[in-house]
Amino acid sequence: MNKMTKSNKVLVLCDEEEEYACLMTEFLKGHRDLPWEIHTYTDVEELIRGEQGEEVALLVTAESAYREEMQSLRPLRVVILNESGVVRWEQWKHVNKYQQAENVLRELLEVYMEVIGEQLPQMMVGCQTKFVGIYSPVRRCLQTSFAITMSQMLAREHRTLYMNFEHYAGITELLPDMQTRDMADLLYFLTTQKDKFKLRMQAMIQQKGSLDYIPPMKSGQNLLTITGAEWMNLLRKIAELGDYEYVVLDLTESMQGLFDILRMCVRVFTLTKEDRIAKSKLMQYEQVLALYEYEDVLHKTRKCSVPQIRRLPEDLEQYTKGDLAAYVQTQLGEI
Secondary structure (H helix, E strand, C coil): CECCCCCCCEEEEECCCHHHHHHHHHHHHCCCCCCCEEEEECCHHHHHHHHCCCCEEEEEEEHHHCCHHHHHHCCCEEEEEECCCCCCCCCCEEEECCCCHHHHHHHHHHHHHHHHCCCCCCCCCCCCCEEEEECCCCCCCCHHHHHHHHHHHHHCCCCEEEEECCCCCCCCCCCCCCCCCCHHHHHHHHHHCHHHHHHHHHHHCEEECCEEEECCCCCCHHHHHCCHHHHHHHHHHHHHHCCCCEEEEECCCCCCCHHHHHHCCCEEEEECCCCHHHHHHHHHHHHHHHHCCCHHHHHCEEEECCCCCCCCCCCHHHCCCCHHHHHHHHHHHHC
16 A cells, blocks of 8 residues: 555545556656545555545545445545446446556546536646747748657656647647547636636646647637637636646647737747748738737747758657757757
């Protein structure tokens, strides 16, 4: 049994399969700011003795380990880690034990939010968040590849979140399926469930290596309907949580309030090309910024002309290697 110091809420994990119990516990503890302590058992009798008097928020037990006497702990909710594919106890939530650990965690957070229905206690104040904007009026300039590479390189040493605001993100590894919640859902939760926003966001976060990202919107048409004020409110809320040192914004003109978002960034990277049309587009963009009195955005902008890239890696997790990564490395000192 692995028991931490006492706190307000406890998640009890019980599985007689010791290897699974240890690996899942290690995974859960790797996520900071979860709303519970994690107490792990591989023996039911030891669990019952050890948790008497504790406030058990979630009792998460393998199907093969569940015993009726566990109810003496009066858990707020029981979650069965289903092993057989058969729902044996319809009164309890069943979660597939053998799916990816990230998905198990998301389902546990969903259960917790549905049952508790209360505002979370104030979490420990985190770091000051720096927004890094990536935007160019020039098309096909490797903006998203640049943004993802920079995000992953920052994530090596810093808590980093990547957010893509393209009308069509175009990277299948980032795109959510129809059942996965995306940025549109996060905006909805910010409006309707402010007290649960932190957990909703934690349940939605996906990962590529050490980098966190929020799945982009499935339909780019949704981008057109979100006001600039809504985007600013979302970004301020993310900063308020203090979970990330850097939030990299892969921006487009498909969104309202673009200039105001650029203004809140500590640094803006604008990719360009050397041909006449690209230079003309960049000049027009800079003129519009000046016309609308966003000269401060120009002052914090670094224009990048990416050298010829022979080949991009096929796997996003390999973007930190190769010619583009070498170029991005030279720009990190500008942040």
